[in-house]
Amino acid sequence: MNKLKELIRTAFCAGITLTLAGCLTSTPQWDAHFGETVQQITTAQVLNPNAANNTDPVSGIDGNAATLNMFRYDKSFTQPLGITSPYGVGLGSTSLTPSQP
Structure with a gap:
């Protein structure tokens, strides 16, 4: 009897699937x-x-400011970032090493 219910349920689901397709x-x-x-x-x-x-x-x-900004931008990819505190996530600047201008 349980097998029959499972077969009917499977046939019903297949019919609904084909109808919706x-x-x-x-x-x-x-x-x-x-x-x-x-x-x-x-x-x-x-x-x-x-x-x-x-x-x-x-x-x-001006050219000097643009050159300095480009230098800092390039330098940001070559120098590793400072070690950050795991307790300061989302609290702004929490670097343990001093930032350089």
Whole structure:
């Protein structure tokens, strides 16, 4: 009797699964729009598509400050980070070694 209930339950689940499978939409509808979201996001990230044609000098930062910032940026990848305290997670700067400017 228990085997019969299991067989009926399995047949019922298979029937429901096959019935619901007929309601699925096909992939050609999805394939027709494949990649549109990536294209839209990429386009939205481009502030000025003609920026390469602009020959005006950049204003807002002098050369010495820009060079120093680039040096510090490169240096941040070559020097290991200071040892941090495990008790200071999320509490701001908790480095045990003094930071260098």
